[in-house]
Amino acid sequence: MITNKAVGIVFGNIHDTDVPELTSNRTLASVPFGGRYRLIDFVLSNMAGSGINKVGIITKNNYQSLMDHVGSGKSWDLSRKNGGLIVLPPYTETKEIYNTRLEAIRGVSTFIKRCQEDYVVMSDCDCVCNFDFDAAIRYHIEKGADITAVYRCGTHDAASKRPHTVMTIDSTGRVNKVNTGERKLSGEQCFFTNMLVISRRFLLSILEGEYKSFSRDVMKKTEQYRIFGYELTGYYSCIDSMANYFRHSLGLLDKTNRDLLFRSGGGRIHTKVRDSAPLRVENGAKVINSLIADGCVVEGEVKNSVLFRGVRVAKGAVVSNSIIMQDVSVSAGSSLNACVVDKNAIILDKRVLSGHPTHPYFVAKNAVI
DSSP states (O other): OOGGGEEEEEESSTTGGGSTTTSSSSOGGGOEETTTEEHHHHHHHHHHHTTOOEEEEEOOSSOHHHHHHHTTSGGGTOOOSSSEEEEEOOBOTTSSBOOSHHHHHHHTHHHHHHOOOSEEEEEOSSEEEOOOHHHHHHHHHHHTOSEEEEEEEEOOOTTOSSOOOEEEEOTTSBEEEEEOSSSOOOSOEEEEEEEEEEEHHHHHHHHTSOOOOIIIIITTOTTTSOEEEEEOOSOEEEOOSHHHHHHHHHHTTSHHHHHHHHTGGGOOOOOOOOOOOOOEEOTTOEEESOEEOTTOEESSEEESOEEOTTOEEOTTOEEESOEEOTTOEEOTTOEEESEEEOTTOEEOTTOEEEOBTTBOEEEOTTOBO
16 A cells, blocks of 8 residues: 555544534534444544554544544554554644634644655545545556545535535546636536645645635646546545435435445445444334444334434334434334434423424434423
């Protein structure tokens, strides 16, 4: 692998405002996904699986649950004497909390300068995929690129809450034009995934300039800099709204999507291991087309839903088309449809809660309904 020449940087808080319901007391990086994972698991697994053994996580606020989850990095083989997993401060050079990606990078410029690796791999935590960064770095070297931006092809998503960067790429793979959301373009486009490879020395030279925004100032200089695109062709979902979180979560009920995410390319997705009892389905209970984690007890009915660890569904309760997070209790006679229920919530007897796939009903962490 050539990725031992690369250092990883992960932005833990960049898109917190996209799903404020889930990030009021946690970072986007630590949002639960897929029954037993957190969003940061995917980028850490992708980096570690590609041979990147030094990864810095830039935090900002509400990162206690993130720190509890990642710990020393052991679950991703990133607990090392040299390198490994490093938590980086959220402050800019003026000791203020950063507002943009470029300010965040400037705040950790000392860390970047001390690294000996030739390349820097950067990623947000809103992208769920199984990706080989090693191949992207090889492509970056082959093209002699300053920046290699990972993109995926598709059309504009009406459920997305924020504008996405769209790139025009020629037959050689070079980016000729960048649209940073000033206008939505029709038809299939090349969308920047906020994952990129950049030469470390080139990045340091950018930090010394007067640029304010990485996407609006740096990425748009396609004539001045050698910017190339590298296509992500496997499974990809972007968690940029509650509607998309709900849709992509339930999308994992399709075995094809699960195989693409967890088994394609040989890469494995790791997470923090929690010792708990196996799932227990009592006599008379019914489970249909659902992902249910260990530690759950089902006495009622669960269909087309995702249940995280430790969920209890009492006799007579019905959970359908919903996402139920860790240690939630759904009491007897209650009915939940198109709901997202955060950790440790309690749904009392005979409650009826219903939302819509485009606007799921949300129950906050520790709430009692």
